Amino acid sequence: MYSRKVIQKFEETLNNPSAHNVGRMDANAKNVGTGMVGAPACGDVMRLQIEVDDQNIITDCKFKTYGCGSAIASSQQMIEMLIGKTLEEAKNIKDREIADLLELPSIKVHCSVLAEDSIKKAIADYESKKA
Amino acid sequence: MNKNLVYFDYAATCPVDPRVAAKMQDCLLIDGTFGNPASRSHEFGWKADEAVEKARLHVANLVKADSREIVWTSGATESDNLAIKGAARFYKDRGNHIITSKIEHKAVLDPCRQLEREGFEVTYLDPDENGVITLENIQKHVKETTILLSIMHINNELGAVNDIEKIGKYTRENNIIFHVDAAQSTGKLPINLSQLDVDLMSFSGHKTYAPKGIGALYVRRKPRVRLEALIHGGGHERGFRAGTLPTHQIVGMGEAYRIAAEEMEQDNKKIAKLAEIFWKEVSGIEEIYLNGSFKNKVPNITNISFAYIEGESLIMALKDVAVSSGSACTSASLEPSYVLRALGRADELAHSSIRFSFGRFTTEKEVKMVAETTKKVVHQLRELSPLWDMYKDGVDLEKVEWVTH
Numbered sequence: 001m002y003s004r005k006v007i008q009k010f011e012e013t014l015n016n017p018s019a020h021n022v023g024r025m026d027a028n029a030k031n032v033g034t035g036m037v038g039a040p041a042c043g044d045v046m047r048l049q050i051e052v053d054d055q056n057i058i059t060d061c062k063f064k065t066y067g068c069g070s071a072i073a074s075s076q077q078m079i080e081m082l083i084g085k086t087l088e089e090a091k092n093i094k095d096r097e098i099a100d101l102l103e104l105p106s107i108k109v110h111c112s113v114l115a116e117d118s119i120k121k122a123i124a125d126y127e128s129k130k131a
Numbered sequence: 132m133n134k135n136l137v138y139f140d141y142a143a144t145c146p147v148d149p150r151v152a153a154k155m156q157d158c159l160l161i162d163g164t165f166g167n168p169a170s171r172s173h174e175f176g177w178k179a180d181e182a183v184e185k186a187r188l189h190v191a192n193l194v195k196a197d198s199r200e201i202v203w204t205s206g207a208t209e210s211d212n213l214a215i216k217g218a219a220r221f222y223k224d225r226g227n228h229i230i231t232s233k234i235e236h237k238a239v240l241d242p243c244r245q246l247e248r249e250g251f252e253v254t255y256l257d258p259d260e261n262g263v264i265t266l267e268n269i270q271k272h273v274k275e276t277t278i279l280l281s282i283m284h285i286n287n288e289l290g291a292v293n294d295i296e297k298i299g300k301y302t303r304e305n306n307i308i309f310h311v312d313a314a315q316s317t318g319k320l321p322i323n324l325s326q327l328d329v330d331l332m333s334f335s336g337h338k339t340y341a342p343k344g345i346g347a348l349y350v351r352r353k354p355r356v357r358l359e360a361l362i363h364g365g366g367h368e369r370g371f372r373a374g375t376l377p378t379h380q381i382v383g384m385g386e387a388y389r390i391a392a393e394e395m396e397q398d399n400k401k402i403a404k405l406a407e408i409f410w411k412e413v414s415g416i417e418e419i420y421l422n423g424s425f426k427n428k429v430p431n432i433t434n435i436s437f438a439y440i441e442g443e444s445l446i447m448a449l450k451d452v453a454v455s456s457g458s459a460c461t462s463a464s465l466e467p468s469y470v471l472r473a474l475g476r477a478d479e480l481a482h483s484s485i486r487f488s489f490g491r492f493t494t495e496k497e498v499k500m501v502a503e504t505t506k507k508v509v510h511q512l513r514e515l516s517p518l519w520d521m522y523k524d525g526v527d528l529e530k531v532e533w534v535t536h
Contacts, residue, residue, distance in 0.1 A: 010448075013515065014511050017515060036517065036534070037534045038533065038535070040479035040482070040533070064515055066439065066440065066441055069443065069444050071441075121534070
């Protein structure tokens with residue numbers, strides 16, 4: 001059911017959370033955007049926070065995810081793709097890319113959709129603070 | 132196969148007891164009891180028939196029935212199908228109403244759905260908060276047209292036990308056929324069918340250390356219960372179930388049930404002690420909930436919800452432990468357990484349930500190891516959980532507006 005990549009990412013994150021961007025940032029900080037998507041009823045909730053510098057580059061991310069192994073691996077994959085990207089580049093990350101990199105089966109594709117949604121929400125939150 | 136893997140999923144299936152495997156091996160080869168039990172013309176057949184009848188006695192003996200009341204099937208699923216569809220179709224002139232519960236195994240629920248398509252009316256009862264179906268609840272839903280009640284003895288996800296003695300008295304007085312799915316019961320609780328007012332009872336081989344692919348249905352003779360057969364051809368098993376009897380499978384089930392009758396007490400004492408050790412170790416974890424009640428459950432099944440973490444990730448993190456979330460038949464789907472839903476558990480608790488089930492070969496060392504690992508990974512997963520953060524911050528999750536997708 002799980003690809004080796006999913007298992008590897010899941011276990012790395014579980015065994016060494018601080019080295020894998022697990023945590024939280026001050027949601028009220030001006031340079032932080034927060035996106036939380038999903039619902040306990042659906043079995044997954046993802047919270048992504050991005051720290052953005054004045055060049056609109058994502059310099060750091062933190063996340064916490066309630067969900068299956070694929071949801072946690074998708075969060076980890078998303079973080080790796082986000083850091084160093086500009087907001088415009090980040091907006092173009094598609095769930096398909098995450099799903100392909102992790103070889104998610106179709107029954108788990110919603111995990112990567114959740115990751116894309118959390119990126120969009122985190123960016124929108126950051127931009128609303130700037131506006 | 133990972134050598135360190137610990138098996139805590141005995142409620143899904145058991146390994147075959149070595150003593151059972153040895154008996155089965157005697158029924159396969161040319162110099163063994165391989166004959167067709169239905170062959171009347173030679174000794175190979177007579178020997179096989181003898182072995183099958185001896186096994187039937189062992190099964191009957193464990194549940195205090197007459198061996199003529201035991202019908203071999205391919206497993207508890209077939210037994211449930213034969214009992215429910217067979218009785219409903221035979222007694223359809225008496226009425227068309229069937230009562231069962233929402234937390235039955237799919238082997239009961241799906242035949243009931245099929246009967247609905249055939250024009251029967253089915254009532255699916257809610258369990259109480261501990262997974263028990265009460266007589267009062269049944270009485271409330273019985274009507275003039277009720278012909279059949281199907282209630283499990285022990286729930287496969289929770290281990291909750293129903294009072295089939297009390298329920299049977301009521302159904303007998305009211306002329307309702309009473310079917311009990313006892314797939315989880317044999318070797319776990321004593322069953323005395325000479326005292327119980329149960330008309331039909333389903334048994335599984337592989338939940339009691341026999342191989343998969345063999346089971347039995349108890350069909351009461353006094354008062355006589357009749358069924359419409361599902362499988363025709365050859366008139367085996369007094370017309371209830373056609374098909375050449377699998378001697379080796381039957382002998383395996385007979386031996387497994389013989390051992391169960393002999394060793395049930397000591398097995399259960401050991402398992403109850405292990406379950407106690409396990410619960411003592413894990414119950415120190417914050418925010419965990421036992422599904423079911425210690426007052427009314429078998430000790431071999433412990434079903435726990437770990438709040439704020441999701442069950443599938445917990446199973447993945449418990450990588451050296453074979454456990455399941457809910458029943459094996461449904462764990463491929465993303466739906467939370469329908470059994471826990473029926474208990475009225477909140478979604479996040481239904482999504483985070485794990486069934487630990489112990490058996491004859493479970494050791495104290497394994498129990499302690501699994502308890503330690505569980506404590507460790509629950510802590511790790513909560514570190515990853517935004518819901519755990521929110522709980523610790525005092526946020527009421529019921530009041531959050533979630534962004535569903």
